[in-house]
Amino acid sequence: MKLVVDENMPYVRELFADFGDIVAVNGRHLSAEQVRDADVLLVRSVTQVNQALLAQNTQLKFVGSATIGTDHIDQDYLASRNIPFASAPGCNATSVGEYVFNALLELAEKYGAELRHKTVGIVGAGNTGSAVARCLNAWGVKVMLCDPPLQRNGDSREFCSLDMLIEQADALTFHVPITHDGADATFHLLDAEKVSRLKADMWLINVSRGEVIDNHALLARQQSQPLPVVLDVWEGEPTPLAALVPLVDIATPHIAGYSLEGKALGTFMLYQRLCELLGRSVDKSLTDLLPTAWYQQLSLSEMPEQTALLRLCRFVYDLRDDDRQFRKIHQIPDGFDNMRKNHRHRREFSALALVNTDGSEVDCLTKLGFAGVVR
Structure with a gap:
């Protein structure tokens, strides 16, 4: 065979x-x-x-x-x-969820915001969108879900329209497949008209498919009234719109699930x-098959606040490293695919055990996915 x-x-x-x-x-x-x-x-x-x-x-x-x-x-x-x-449905949902959570923490750090004070709209509430919601719920962040097919099929969760998310959410993150036909088509789901309606301080993340957001419309918006943006996927992969890359806060080559x-x-x-x-x-x-988890068992004396949590997340996976590398190579022929091919295998939160030496509550961190040990 x-x-x-x-x-x-x-x-x-x-x-x-x-x-x-x-x-x-x-x-x-x-x-x-x-x-x-x-x-x-x-x-x-x-x-x-x-x-x-x-x-x-x-x-x-x-x-x-x-x-x-x-x-x-x-x-x-x-x-x-x-x-x-x-x-392989759901295989990298945790990876994508943690990427988005890391990205939101990075935006919060950059713009001096408290993530817990934000409302995050999740477009697509399947495996990856649900993984994002789990991370955000663990940290006490309010989420709003938009998924018309799941809503019609009787999913018991509360859903909102995309228009409602645009009006009420502080951040949008996309987790939908790319489809071109029917009432739920996702090609240019965020089209030029919707891009123009995004609030000036809206945080925008796409880790689904590049064509879900009209990249030329987003480029025009970034040139006139820029938004905080994280893009892991791009129209025209493996050749992203070169002018758009310098205008987003975090740029990576479709490796959120890696x-x-x-x-x-x-x-x-x-x-x-x-x-x-x-x-x-x-x-x-x-x-x-997997390597042994990192059971160095970092000791915690108290629950971390946002800045300390960001440092902890960076210890497992520092998203800034991939962003810096991508900005250097995205216009090099085959640079996009070569970076994906040679991407160092990052670990998930579960690879790191946290030792809580004073016995106080660690439930938040274990819900985020870290392995927790109390002593």
């Missing part, structure tokens, strides 16, 4: 070596010829899996995408050929699914 896999997927060889020969490829530039004789195809969001890619292949048994989103997969075409498909835990879980979920399809037992463990 031949497995063609994206070279940026961790632990592929550890998990799939027993299935056959593994051929690692550049997912952005994968060709029909490269997958002509593949039995298994494992991709990430940069690969468009469609009829053109699979035109020369007559033996494909499984397609897996180690991602939450599936807009890059022509699932109707796969179904027409009876090719099983699996994605924690080691998140990427490993995505690969592991595909391993589980392929085992199921082939009737093989799952004899490997995700826990055994």
Whole structure:
């Protein structure tokens, strides 16, 4: 069996070596010829899996995408050929949630604000949006949710319209798939008209898909009445609008979900699914693959305030490092993809244990995701 896999997927060889020969490829530039004789195809969001890619292949048994989103997969075409498909819903939700929480803390530090005094509007309340809400709720931040499909399907949470979020929230963060048709289409969900209505002090974050926000409209807004903005995704990836990059507060190359835990879980979920399809037992463990958590056990004598919490979050993952590097390379040919490919595997909050030496309350930090130990 031949497995063609994206070279940026961790632990592929550890998990799939027993299935056959593994051929690692550049997912952005994968060709029909490269997958002509593949039995298994494992991709990430940069690969468009469609009829053109699979035109020369007559033996494909499984397609897996180690991602939450599936807009890059022509699932109707796969179904027409009876090719099983699996994605990895929720695999990097924690990673994205912590990225957004870190970004909000960085904006609060930069603009001299108290995050706890803000109301954050979350557009898209699925796995990643819910992860953001959990972090914010743990820190006592008010959230408002907007997700018309979930609202119609009977989700018991309270929802608001996007217009209401624009009017009432202090920050907007986007967590939706990219869709082009229907009442819930998300292409340019934040279009020029809505961008123009954003309050002057609105904080704007996009970690979903670049096309969800009209980047040219955002550029015009930043040139005339700038907002605090964090962008991890861009229209035209891997070639973002160059003039927009210097005008945002934090800029990164689609790596919000790139924690080691998140990427490993995505690969592991595909391993589980392929085992199921082939009737093989799952004899490997995700826990055994991941490095040992950082149990240096940092000691806390009291609950941290916002500045101390930011320092703690930076200890686990300093978002400013990726921002600085991206600003240097975003106009270099292949710089966007090379930074993603060579991105150092960051850890999640759970990799760090906090020792509370005086026995006082640490519930807030454990709810944020830190491993907590009281002594």
